Amino acid sequence: MTFTIKIRGSTDRPIAAEYLCPVHGRFTLTVDRDANGDPAVSRPCPMPIGCDDDGCTKEHAPCALPSPYVISAPLVGVRRVEAVKGGWQKPERPTWLDTRDLGEGQDIDEWRQKREAIRDQQRRDSLKELLDG
Numbered sequence: 001m002t003f004t005i006k007i008r009g010s011t012d013r014p015i016a017a018e019y020l021c022p023v024h025g026r027f028t029l030t031v032d033r034d035a036n037g038d039p040a041v042s043r044p045c046p047m048p049i050g051c052d053d054d055g056c057t058k059e060h061a062p063c064a065l066p067s068p069y070v071i072s073a074p075l076v077g078v079r080r081v082e083a084v085k086g087g088w089q090k091p092e093r094p095t096w097l098d099t100r101d102l103g104e105g106q107d108i109d110e111w112r113q114k115r116e117a118i119r120d121q122q123r124r125d126s127l128k129e130l131l132d133g
Contacts, residue, residue, distance in 0.1 A: 019067040021045035042066045
């Protein structure tokens with residue numbers, strides 16, 4: 001499966017991109033786009049290192065490990081199962097495809113002849129309509 005990123009608008013606008021640090025995991029940065037409109041291939045990790053249990057302070061230096069760009073998962077939901085009980089609907093006109101006869105054991109050649117007769121009648125009716133009109 002391949003992914004295609006379609007960019008609408010200007011390529012000079014910044015983009016929010018996700019990167020994966022080998023130590024700290026995923027993080028999001030707002031970065032400038034390259035000439036093709038894509039985010040940078042890799043960015044240094046901005047997470048601070050050397051934090052203790054009390055938390056991090058501004059004095060701690062960033063991790064700065066090279067982190068590659070990763071495609072973020074879309075936030076979509078899919079219904080697991082949905083069953084709807086349907087009913088039989090009478091074909092509104094003879095040209096509707098109706099395969100019930102095949103399901104009941106009719107020979108395929110007979111069914112095709114019946115469909116051909118329906119189409120021939122449709123052609124006759126449309127020709128008659130053209131000649132009368």
